[in-house]
Amino acid sequence: xxxxxxxxxxxxxxxxxxxxxxxxxxxxxxxxxxxxxxxxxxxxxxxxxxxxxxxxxxxxxxxxxxxxxxxxxxxxxxxxxxxxxxxxxxxxxxxxxxxxxxxxxxxxxxxxxxxxxxxxxxxxxxxxxxxxxxxxxxxxxxxxxxxxxxxxxxxxxxxxxxxxxxxxxxxxxxxxxxxxxxxxxx
Amino acid sequence: xxxxxxxxxxxxxxxxxxxxxxxxxxxxxxxxxxxxxxxxxxxxxxxxxxxxxxxxxxxxxxxxxxxxxxxxxxxxxxxxxxxxxxxxxxxxxxxxxxxxxxxxxxxxxxxxxxxxxxxxxxxxxxxxxxxxxxxxxxxxxxxxxxxxxxxxxxxxxxxxxxxxxxxxxxxxxxxxxxxxxxxxxx
DNA sequence: TATATTCTGTACCGATCGGTACAAACAAGC
DNA sequence: GCTTGTTTGTACCGATCGGTACAGAATATA
Numbered sequence: 068x069x070x071x072x073x074x075x076x077x078x079x080x081x082x083x084x085x086x087x088x089x090x091x092x093x094x095x096x097x098x099x100x101x102x103x104x105x106x107x108x109x110x111x112x113x114x115x116x117x118x119x120x121x122x123x124x125x126x127x128x129x130x131x132x133x134x135x136x137x138x139x140x141x142x143x144x145x146x147x148x149x150x151x152x153x154x155x156x157x158x159x160x161x162x163x164x165x166x167x168x169x170x171x172x173x174x175x176x177x178x179x180x181x182x183x184x185x186x187x188x189x190x191x192x193x194x195x196x197x198x199x200x201x202x203x204x205x206x207x208x209x210x211x212x213x214x215x216x217x218x219x220x221x222x223x224x225x226x227x228x229x230x231x232x233x234x235x236x237x238x239x240x241x242x243x244x245x246x247x248x249x250x251x252x253x
Numbered sequence: 254x255x256x257x258x259x260x261x262x263x264x265x266x267x268x269x270x271x272x273x274x275x276x277x278x279x280x281x282x283x284x285x286x287x288x289x290x291x292x293x294x295x296x297x298x299x300x301x302x303x304x305x306x307x308x309x310x311x312x313x314x315x316x317x318x319x320x321x322x323x324x325x326x327x328x329x330x331x332x333x334x335x336x337x338x339x340x341x342x343x344x345x346x347x348x349x350x351x352x353x354x355x356x357x358x359x360x361x362x363x364x365x366x367x368x369x370x371x372x373x374x375x376x377x378x379x380x381x382x383x384x385x386x387x388x389x390x391x392x393x394x395x396x397x398x399x400x401x402x403x404x405x406x407x408x409x410x411x412x413x414x415x416x417x418x419x420x421x422x423x424x425x426x427x428x429x430x431x432x433x434x435x436x437x438x439x
Numbered sequence: 440t441a442t443a444t445t446c447t448g449t450a451c452c453g454a455t456c457g458g459t460a461c462a463a464a465c466a467a468g469c
Numbered sequence: 470g471c472t473t474g475t476t477t478g479t480a481c482c483g484a485t486c487g488g489t490a491c492a493g494a495a496t497a498t499a
Binding site for chain 3: 260291292293294295296297298299
């Protein structure tokens, strides 16, 4: 009884990967079933609202991961510079040094008429706010902190787009290097 | 006779807009037909290879537009600083100050297994190369010119992603302002 | 006008889409 | 054992997908 949540959590990474590779429209239930090893019966048992609920769960999982691993340290770490450096290294690891794209960013560019818009906006808003707060605590003037934070969040997304477009993950690494120079005084 | 090219060119902007809004998978022929006012007969007469050919034509048209309006001046204008400023203003106009996304960037994030990869890579490679050349001519050291050019191209893409994700076009304008400061010494 | 060619609307194709129904398989409690 | 409830595979649904066939409308050459 009540093993539903377990099956959900177990399947989420595979589902996320399918969305990442094929986009929301392109990720068919057949594909999701094949990659998770779950039949339609199991899939609809774990996600009664179907594909939309799977996407919501994936976005929530991603948001939760970043909240725990990145935003919270940015907000709470007594050493804001260390938290910023942690953000950069966690970002590098999460996006596999540019070999993996940002699902939230990809959804932002295509989806928009769905109920995903709030989650997508929240993901980026939280990131920007947490980083701005860390920069402020690191001694930057408020306006500069806001500006730098927005620039950093957008730069990371751009790095993912360009790395993917050029099929050259090194683009991402170079971008992170420049970003570190801008965020933490070297 | 031979009015095919005309019909093609006329339909391209509408087709591009559908791809921009719905993505490659999401852009159905029914939708494209409705937005262009063309039936399937006309559509397949102008684009015998169907949707894939439409997407290729759209990407080629976009690439051609940027080549003429942005890359060529970047390469040939005797005043490289003026060419860079022109790039920024043309970019702002083309992307409607952040209200329009970059179709090439959006395709880069989802598509990748198709024949579009070369066109997508070419679009960004040409932009980066033309800008690096202008920066070099403006007196920057070669390494710095390359780095700045890559940063600029990726930053613009990131600005489009974030503006869309937050449903806040102002993000794009702020990003262009910062970019101008980095590219042309104020 | 007659004729050749280009264009286009409509009907249709098989495949696949997301989603549902449901019965067999399974597990837990007793 | 039996019973109760959960989990799953499979068959199926109508809708829509991209694409094709083709006849008739339009257009151009003469």
